[in-house]
Structure formats: C-alpha cells, structure tokens
Amino acid sequence: MSQVRATDITLHRQSHELEILFDDGNRFRYPVELLRVYSPSAEVRGHWGQNAKLQLDKQDVNIDDIIPVGQYAIKIVFDDGHDSGLFDWDYLHDLGRKQSIYWSDYLDRLHAAGHVRQPPRHLADDTESTSPP
Numbered sequence: 001m002s003q004v005r006a007t008d009i010t011l012h013r014q015s016h017e018l019e020i021l022f023d024d025g026n027r028f029r030y031p032v033e034l035l036r037v038y039s040p041s042a043e044v045r046g047h048w049g050q051n052a053k054l055q056l057d058k059q060d061v062n063i064d065d066i067i068p069v070g071q072y073a074i075k076i077v078f079d080d081g082h083d084s085g086l087f088d089w090d091y092l093h094d095l096g097r098k099q100s101i102y103w104s105d106y107l108d109r110l111h112a113a114g115h116v117r118q119p120p121r122h123l124a125d126d127t128e129s130t131s132p133p
C-alpha cells in the first residue's frame with residue numbers, strides 16, 4: 001500500500017521533464033531520461049533483479065502518454081516505444097528524493113560499460129531547463 005499519493009502531475013514536453021506534487025508537500029521534477037533508465041519494467045530491471053539491462057542513449061527520450069493505474073501508479077508511454085512497467089507513487093517519491101544518487105549511479109554504470117553519454121539535443125535551445133542532477 002502506498003504511503004504517499006500524487007496530487008498533481010505535469011508534463012513539460014519542451015524541457016523533457018515530468019513534475020509531480022505529492023500529498024506530503026514534496027514536488028519533484030524528473031528528467032524523462034532518468035525515468036526511462038530507471039523504468040520499473042522487467043526489460044530494464046531484469047527478472048527478479050537479474051540480467052538488468054543498462055539503458056543507452058536515452059538523453060532525448062520524451063513521454064507520449066501518462067496513463068493512471070488505479071489510485072496507486074501511472075504507466076508512462078515513452079516516445080522510444082517503451083511502455084512496460086508501472087511507476088507507483090512510493091517508487092516515484094523515492095526516485096525524486098534520491099534523484100542525484102540515482103543519476104550518479106547511472107553515470108557510473110555508463111562509464112564502467114565504456115559508454116560516453118552525449119548531451120541532450122533538446123537542451124541546446126531550452127535555456128529554462130537544466131541537465132539532470
């Protein structure tokens with residue numbers, strides 16, 4: 001059972017960010033890339049935590065649709081075709097609170113795999129947006 005609930009969700013398409021306000025007063029802005037690379041799907045996380053797949057070149061991914069799932073989660077449809085996995089409120093709240101930790105871990109895993117992350121193209125013309133944490 002979720003401990004927190006989202007009370008407002010706003011997609012900022014131009015800056016590729018999802019903003020969520022929770023009933024505990026916390027408001028988080030998630031870079032879509034972060035949501036995509038930390039998708040709670042079996043494809044990304046692996047089955048039972050094994051064979052997790054490092055997501056590469058997701059810096060320009062955006063969201064096509066957000067589908068409510070009951071009172072506890074959303075399903076995010078990404079524009080790269082990925083649409084599996086449910087983002088429940090507790091998971092999103094944790095991802096928001098620890099965003100910099102998750103982002104650093106992702107960059108470390110990219111580096112360990114020998115992959116160089118390219119800067120997002122959408123930030124070149126978007127002065128209001130910032131890079132992921």
